[in-house]
Amino acid sequence: MCKQANQVDSKLKTVTSGDQTEVLIKGRWYSIKDFARKHPGGRIVNFYRGKDASQAYREFHTRSTRADKWLKNMKSRPAKEGESVVDTDALTKDFVQLRKDLEAEGFFKPDYVHVCFRFAEIIAMHAIGLYLAFNGWLMTGIAILGVAEGRCGWLMHEGGHNSLTGHIPTDHFLQVLTYGLGCGMSAAWWRNQHNKHHAMPQKLEHDVDLNTLPLVLFNLDAAAHQKKAPKSKTWIRMQALLFPNLICSLVAAFWQLYLHPRHALRTKHYAELVCMAARWGFIFAYLPQFYGFWNVFACAVLANGIGATYIFCNFAVSHTHLPVVKADDDVSWVIYSAKHTMNVDSGAFGWVDWWMSYLNFQIEHHLFPSMPQFRHPIVSKRVKALFEKHGVPYLRMSYVDAMKTTFGNLDQVGHAFYG
Incomplete structure (x- = not known):
């Protein structure tokens, strides 16, 4: 988008209080x-x-x-x-007014019918997937179970942002159930880390989503700001090929088997531990009585890999190939959303909206993280108009182009890191 006369400066004025407390x-x-x-x-x-x-x-x-x-x-x-x-600044003033208008018009109110549908969907997908997997349609059932696990991740994400029922304790409870039973992970850990990402997306030493080594590297500038170094040059050079399934599966397994249980235990989130234990008990204690341990184990590993690849690859398109903010720079809330995240078009019949659970509208999600996500497509038109008024880019791609760009960036960074 070309610059306009009233284009805003992405930097904020420096404000100081005399000390840093x-x-x-x-x-x-x-x-x-x-x-x-x-x-x-x-x-x-x-x-x-x-x-x-x-x-x-x-x-x-x-x-x-x-x-x-x-x-x-x-x-x-x-x-x-x-x-x-x-x-x-003019952009922030207009953003604040837009937010007030959207709130007055009811865009932040929960829709309980939509919430019930979302939960019914993942319950049905698990039931259908289990039935098919053990009744002659093995790979179809495993694929459905994997996607269902990923969709538990999408759903718990909304609970963590308090945009399901709008009642914080209820949303957190639903997040604990969905993430613990559906993915075997800790809701409290996720909220702690994900809020840091939302506070300052793509900012070095602030956004935890940039700390991806030693398994993968999305941005060359981020490498110098991480404690861990790659263990293998070949691995990083091949990361574009390894990221779907292998790297995604390793990350999910590390979270499920170590990082998340440890956090829940250390922070005394015992309800999360109960949900995680119930998940693994059902998979590895109950199901093997009927289908054999190794059969269930193989199916669980495959489904887990599909779920991890589904959600991590779709999350990656929103930020990983975009510029980072230097650790000592400051940009406004709106500019973080405009220049350091992007949208993916809805596609024919809105299939991408369903596939990504409306998180293809990342610009709107970062501007309004507590807004029910199914309302983002409607709000996007007004956000785009706001950006155009102030000469701010409104970044968007088709789903195919977003994937090409994401994996092209992985390949380029992987080969450039070691020269």
Whole structure:
């Protein structure tokens, strides 16, 4: 898109509070000294030390009355002249107004019929997949079970963003069930990590989704900011071929068998451990009584690999090939969504919307993370108009082009890393 006369600068003005123990929210500086230990969302609050966190606070705490109560009780002071830049640039002002309009029009309200359909879908897919797998349609059943596992990942993602029922405890409970039973993973771990990604997507030393070594590398600039180095030159050079199925399967297995159970145990999320145990008990204790252990084991490994490949490859198209933000740079909430994520077109009859559970609208999802995701296609037209008004690119590709770009980037980075 060509530049327009009113194109915005992606950088924010630097705001400082005199020290790095305060964050700016809606014109007031709040002391966060020692607050990270108490913050329910973890150390993500440290990302905004000395910075304007107004948009992030609004989007992360849309439905949380508890957060507003905490904020009122925190030590604060009004921002001095020149310290506050909240809502002052034209793009942010218009974004804030758009958000208010969308909220008033009901776009953030949950749809319980839609939620029931989503859960009915994954239950039906598991039932059909199990029946087919053990009644003469083995590979078809395994494929359906793999996709069902991936769709549990899509569904729990929405629960983690509090956009299913709109009631935070209920959404988190549904996320625990869906992620624990459906994927064998920890909802609390996911929320802790994923919120860091949403706070500052593609920002070095902030977005945890950039920390992918030693198994895979999506961006050359990210390599120098990671603690782990690749174990094999050949592996990285071949990562475009290895990523679907093998790398995705290894990541999923590491999460399921070590990282997520350890986190749930360490943080005392015992309900998550119960759900994980129930999943593995059903697969490896109950089913083998009828079909034999090794038959069930082989089917489970294949289905797990399909599920991991399905969801990780589809997530990869949204960010991994886009530019990163330097660790010491700051960009606005809207620019993070505009320049460091992208959309995938809905395709014929909206098949991509179903296949990616509406997360093909990543721009809208990053702008409004607590909005029910099935409303993103409608909202996208107004977001696109907002971006065009301010000369901001609205990045979008077809599904095929997005996959080509993603795997082309993997191949290019893999070969360029070692020269």
